[in-house]
Amino acid sequence: MSLDGFVAGPNPSLEEPLGAGGELLHEWAFAAASWRESHGLEGGEANADSEVIEESLRTTGAVVMGRRMFSGGAGPWEPDPRRDGWWGDNPPFHVAVFVLTHHARETLVMEGGTSFHFVTDGIEAALEQAKAGAGDQDVLLAGGAGAVQQYLKAGLLDELQIHVAPVLLGEGTSLFDRLGIEPLGLEVTRVIASPSVTHLRFRVPARTA
């Protein structure tokens, strides 16, 4: 997230899926050895930021994401140019990924342990399937903003980890937007700071939805 709250810049497109300036949010990750390894790339730095990503890869047993994050598209799959996701044949997840969509579709098995499961019966069903798939590991809600807002409003998140990049984007997709919830206190569980990013981790208290 940028300091001004955006997880993508304005005008996302097939050529620039993170919108104008959105890549600036991920520079810390692009430079990290663990991120590069998960994307089949070599090199990178084995620093504190890399450890945060490595921890997430190690503890995540299943991923949930919104349709927009998966392909950038909406509506029926047939005309979606990124209908198999952004990441090529060997996506960086290496676990089962549950994609929220209104359009049913067969499971897509990729290389490297990633499979995409398309869930049409809502966020709670997707979470249940992901929990079953994760075993005793964590379920990671990867994004995007719309999915995070839905799960937060429904009271279904146990933790938030926000990577605050030192950039003002000025415009774009707001992570939290205006949730319209009652004020909700969080418990700070960890702060890791580097020159490139500040990793803020919180426990979300249980509450009625």
Next chain:
Amino acid sequence: MSLDGFVAGPNPSLEEPLGAGGELLHEWAFAAASWRESHGLEGGEANADSEVIEESLRTTGAVVMGRRMFSGGAGPWEPDPRRDGWWGDNPPFHVAVFVLTHHARETLVMEGGTSFHFVTDGIEAALEQAKAGAGDQDVLLAGGAGAVQQYLKAGLLDELQIHVAPVLLGEGTSLFDRLGIEPLGLEVTRVIASPSVTHLRFRVPARTA
């Protein structure tokens, strides 16, 4: 600022000037010995958060703030119930404060070293007067959100210090809102974390307005 970017909750009023839930953003300050001392109160904790406030009090030679922060009002002064500010006879600034307004008014000299100067010829003029008043100390732009946005857009801020409180307000006054600027990279100069708040400090690069 709340994690979702608000510096006040919704529906600010004379009774609740920070809006619904807005006090949650300042709990870390209310508990700090230095904040309490600057407000003429006793007690409080001498912790890392208190040191951040103490540093700010020690290095600040003059303050700039918007009219809304000063009184919660707008328009002519006469009917404004908080026309002398929120803080009583001995405000917590203890230096010259330059208030941005469209309505001219005599300087107001308070107890404890605080004086309120009302500047009607714009943000640059207010900054120049504050710089002259501050001598070799810093000028602190205290807020509110509208004033911060104006100074940021004009390229007049050297540093940002954001105190991120572990709370989601869900609605309210957005600190950065949608600035509409080109993406702007910041330099992380300091991160201080406590269970109550994370103090993020950045250098803002020079740029053309």
